[in-house]
Each structure stands twice: as structure tokens, then as C-alpha cells.
Amino acid sequence: MTTNESPRPFTISETVTIEVIMKAVTRKCVVLRYLNATQSIVRGTARHLVNGPDDFNFFDPRADVRDAYLRVTLDTGFDVAWLVSDLMHDIGSGDFAIESGS
Numbered sequence: 132m133t134t135n136e137s138p139r140p141f142t143i144s145e146t147v148t149i150e151v152i153m154k155a156v157t158r159k160c161v162v163l164r165y166l167n168a169t170q171s172i173v174r175g176t177a178r179h180l181v182n183g184p185d186d187f188n189f190f191d192p193r194a195d196v197r198d199a200y201l202r203v204t205l206d207t208g209f210d211v212a213w214l215v216s217d218l219m220h221d222i223g224s225g226d227f228a229i230e231s232g233s
Contacts, residue, residue: 139195148219149196151229156180160233162203164213165226174230175205184212 141149155162155177162177180190180199187210190199197219200212221227 139197144223145197145219148222149215151222152196152201152215152218155229155233156201158233161230162233163228163230164203164218164221167226173205173211175203175211178202178204178210180215181212187212 154160156179158177160177161174163172163174165172179202180196181187181202182190183200187202190196197216199215201215201218202210202212204210218227
């Protein structure tokens with residue numbers, strides 16, 4: 132987002148789901164995500180917000196967090212990047228969660 136653009140407003144629901152994602156990032160929590168395509172659950176450690184699946188540079192903190200990607204190191208050792216706006220939906224549906232005790 133450039134400084135000339137108007138920010139998109141957040142709903143209360145979006146604010147609550149972003150808080151879950153930011154908790155995972157700041158505490159390096161273990162996260163779980165259900166993948167519909169493979170009908171499986173993947174587990175990994177949240178790392179930081181990045182620019183995209185092919186760009187693991189830190190996301191610009193002045194930009195809209197919904198456009199960021201969450202970098203996760205899976206238990207298999209692979210790094211993935213999931214779009215925050217997709218995760219927000221997944222939190223609401225129960226397809227993304229922080230592991231209990233993280």
C-alpha cells in the first residue's frame with residue numbers, strides 16, 4: 132500500500148482474527164492448519180510476516196497486514212507462506228489454530 136491510498140477499514144471480527152495471527156508471530160507459536168486440497172492437517176512454527184510465498188523478506192509494517200503472508204516452518208522442515216487474509220477466514224472456520232500450550 133502506498134501512502135496515497137486510503138486504508139481498508141477493519142471489522143471487529145477481522146481485528147480479533149488478526150490478533151490470533153499476531154500472537155502466533157510474536158510468540159513463535161506452534162500452529163495447525165487444515166488443508167482442504169489434501170484433507171490433512173499440517174503443523175509448524177510461526178516465524179514472521181513476509182512479502183509473499185517467494186519473498187521471505189519482512190513485510191512492511193506500514194502496509195495492510197491482510198496483504199502479508201505468514202511464514203511457517205513446518206515440522207517436515209519446509210517453509211511455507213500463507214496469505215494472512217486466507218488465514219483470517221480459516222480462523223473463523225476453525226481450519227487454522229494455535230496449538231494448545233503454545
